[in-house]
Amino acid sequence: xxxxxxxxxxxxxxxPLVRAVNVTKAFHGNQVLKGIDLSVNRGQVVVLLGPSGxxxxxxxxxxxxxxxxxxxxxxxxxxxxxxxxxxxxxHRLTDKAIAAQRRDIGMCFQRFNLFPHKTVLQNVMEAPxxxxxxxxxxxxxxxxxxxxxxxxxxxxxxxxxxxxxxQQQRVAIARAxxxxxxxxxxxxxxxxxxxxxxxxxxxxxxELAQSxxxxxxxxxxxxxxxxxxxxxxxxxxxxxxxxxxPDEVIVNPKQQRTKNFLRRMRQEEEQLAAATGxxxxxxxxxxxxxxxxxxxxxxxxxxxxxxxxxxxxxx
Amino acid sequence: MTTETSDRPGAIxxxxxxxxxxxxxxxxxxxxxxxxxxxxxxxPVWNFPRVFKVMNFNPVLNGLFKGTLIxxxxxxxxxxxxxxxxxxxxxxxxxxxxxxAFAYVWFFRSMPRYVLLIFCGSxxxxxxxxxxxxxxxxxxxxxxxxxxSSSLAIGILGLxxxxxxxxxxxARAGILSVDKGQSxxxxxxxxxxxxxxxxxxxxxxxRVIVPPTGNETISMVxxxxxxxxxxxxxxxxxxxxxxxxxDFQIVPSLVAASLWYIIVCSILMVGQSYLERYFGxxxxxxxxKAKQExxxxxxxx
Numbered sequence: 001x002x003x004x005x006x007x008x009x010x011x012x013x014x015x016p017l018v019r020a021v022n023v024t025k026a027f028h029g030n031q032v033l034k035g036i037d038l039s040v041n042r043g044q045v046v047v048l049l050g051p052s053g054x055x056x057x058x059x060x061x062x063x064x065x066x067x068x069x070x071x072x073x074x075x076x077x078x079x080x081x082x083x084x085x086x087x088x089x090x091h092r093l094t095d096k097a098i099a100a101q102r103r104d105i106g107m108c109f110q111r112f113n114l115f116p117h118k119t120v121l122q123n124v125m126e127a128p129x130x131x132x133x134x135x136x137x138x139x140x141x142x143x144x145x146x147x148x149x150x151x152x153x154x155x156x157x158x159x160x161x162x163x164x165x166x167q168q169q170r171v172a173i174a175r176a177x178x179x180x181x182x183x184x185x186x187x188x189x190x191x192x193x194x195x196x197x198x199x200x201x202x203x204x205x206x207e208l209a210q211s212x213x214x215x216x217x218x219x220x221x222x223x224x225x226x227x228x229x230x231x232x233x234x235x236x237x238x239x240x241x242x243x244x245x246p247d248e249v250i251v252n253p254k255q256q257r258t259k260n261f262l263r264r265m266r267q268e269e270e271q272l273a274a275a276t277g278x279x280x281x282x283x284x285x286x287x288x289x290x291x292x293x294x295x296x297x298x299x300x301x302x303x304x305x306x307x308x309x310x311x312x313x314x315x
Numbered sequence: 316m317t318t319e320t321s322d323r324p325g326a327i328x329x330x331x332x333x334x335x336x337x338x339x340x341x342x343x344x345x346x347x348x349x350x351x352x353x354x355x356x357x358x359p360v361w362n363f364p365r366v367f368k369v370m371n372f373n374p375v376l377n378g379l380f381k382g383t384l385i386x387x388x389x390x391x392x393x394x395x396x397x398x399x400x401x402x403x404x405x406x407x408x409x410x411x412x413x414x415x416a417f418a419y420v421w422f423f424r425s426m427p428r429y430v431l432l433i434f435c436g437s438x439x440x441x442x443x444x445x446x447x448x449x450x451x452x453x454x455x456x457x458x459x460x461x462x463x464s465s466s467l468a469i470g471i472l473g474l475x476x477x478x479x480x481x482x483x484x485x486a487r488a489g490i491l492s493v494d495k496g497q498s499x500x501x502x503x504x505x506x507x508x509x510x511x512x513x514x515x516x517x518x519x520x521x522r523v524i525v526p527p528t529g530n531e532t533i534s535m536v537x538x539x540x541x542x543x544x545x546x547x548x549x550x551x552x553x554x555x556x557x558x559x560x561x562d563f564q565i566v567p568s569l570v571a572a573s574l575w576y577i578i579v580c581s582i583l584m585v586g587q588s589y590l591e592r593y594f595g596x597x598x599x600x601x602x603x604k605a606k607q608e609x610x611x612x613x614x615x616x
Contacts, residue, residue: 064503066499066502066503095507095508096507099502099505099506099507100505102502102503102504102505103504103505105503106503107500107503109496109499109500109503111494111496113494113496113497113499113500114500115497115500115501115515115519116519116597116598117518117519117522117594117596117597117598118597119597126504126514127504127505127506130506130510130514131504131505131506131510132505159596159597159598160597161597161598172500175504176503176504179504179505
């Protein structure tokens with residue numbers, strides 16, 4: 001893709017870590033992203049909300065070039081993703097150069113995508129040793145450290161198939177962290193999990209957020225969004241409908257589309273809560289008229305460590 | 316287990332279902348096997364002492380070693396390596412490579428091995444010399460094709476080229492069987508396409524590739540008997556048959572060759588099950604090595 005329009009000058013220092021301007025993307029004529037603008041500052045946690053088909057996962061995948069974009073620009077830490085601007089003309093980067101850009105961006109997938117033929121520790125060691133050229137011993141000790149951080153230090157030699165979904169997702173987080181990323185992308189990290197395993201993964205993500213990691217999270221976990229996010233972005237139909245602090249967007253949304261979505265989510269979670277005791281948005285009064293008497297209830301869903309005690313390390 | 320005082324139902328001692336059909340089948344099979352053994356022992360044409368003698372004749376052993384064993388190994392090495400390369404080409408984004416791989420598979424799958432081997436043997440007629448050098452320019456070295464035309468090397472090459480076409484399809488199926496999320500995860504970690512293929516995709520594809528490759532290897536053991544078409548005389552079946560014709564002892568020679576094929580294939584089947592276990596790691600019960608590693612790591616901490 002080339003264009004004659006000059007790319008805006010971009011200053012690296014003190015600027016947002018991620019800056020997306022007017023990002024568009026179509027799949028076979030179906031316009032999935034219709035001009036997304038988003039800035040994420042260093043250390044910020046941004047949650048992307050929206051109904052399925054709203055383009056939030058596609059946008060996340062565009063950030064690390066798992067999907068190419070048709071229009072707009074995405075910068076991560078000052079680097080234009082996927083292209084190089086030579087005198088106003090964009091040149092597509094080689095696969096190798098794109099691979100190098102992805103090194104600093106960790107990603108966790110809905111289906112975990114652990115390497116099933118490698119043990120947990122080998123999964124975590126794979127990228128540092130193969131991509132960065134870190135020595136095996138160094139990668140091993142760092143890997144064990146990370147596994148301890150996600151509460152799995154007793155599982156280094158297990159194969160992914162021997163772990164629960166929640167444990168697998170925590171390994172996936174450790175695997176991404178092993179590359180010391182500047183940015184972590186989470187694509188519905190808990191949607192494929194049994195309800196009772198969601199908490200252990202969210203606890204690890206919360207600890208990660210508190211440690212200062214910049215994170216962009218696609219999730220339906222309202223409790224996590226309210227407690228951890230600095231900013232919530234509500235997307236629908238390929239556009240950003242509403243964005244702001246969680247207490248504004250989730251508790252007191254202004255747009256009708258946001259309100260409808262949150263009401264639907266609340267109904268679903270009420271049904272789930274009735275079945276499992278897993279509480280989140282059901283506690284929040286959603287009132288279209290009042291904004292003052294909203295009591296924000298710390299969500300219980302992410303405070304418990306799950307069945308095998310995946311609590312953030314204290315030491 | 317049961318307590319007499321309790322009125323709750325205790326252990327079950329039911330009569331099993333009767334299977335009269337099984338007994339009938341056993342009787343029929345025992346009679347048939349007895350007839351077979353009786354014919355093997357009483358019919359002098361089988362001539363088993365002669366069978367074992369032929370199995371140990373030097374030309375036969377030489378044919379077994381060169382034609383069958385080296386032939387199989389050589390052809391399969393060429394077949395697997397070239398096949399995997401063809402599969403990767405077939406799945407590449409480069410339309411030229413895709414086309415070449417398609418044409419290769421199309422041609423060599425359409426050629427009968429027997430015809431292909433005769434053709435390989437006749438290459439010396441077409442090209443007396445094979446020169447390696449600058450295209451349309453001077454040659455650095457040259458190979459005399461006539462000298463090569465009935466060598467084992469040309470036979471192995473023919474079988475290997477043919478095998479590669481089948482292996483390409485097997486490897487392609489294996490690569491496609493690996494979930495797309497695996498290459499995405501590798502890419503997201505900063506691996507290039509080549510590294511992702513070698514480290515992540517192919518090792519998992521092997522789980523699907525190994526069982527049919529075992530089949531192909533076993534087929535190849537038997538297809539080495541076609542090497543006589545090149546013509547290559549250092550070949551098990553050709554030698555056994557020649558000895559049989561010479562001494563008017565055709566059946567014992569056929570049995571001798573058959574027994575060698577059966578022995579080699581049986582050994583290969585055992586090897587295949589070990590390979591399958593190795594490449595199946597992480598997909599079933601943990602391997603012994605993984606268990607040892609677990610105890611080792613646990614001991615370290």
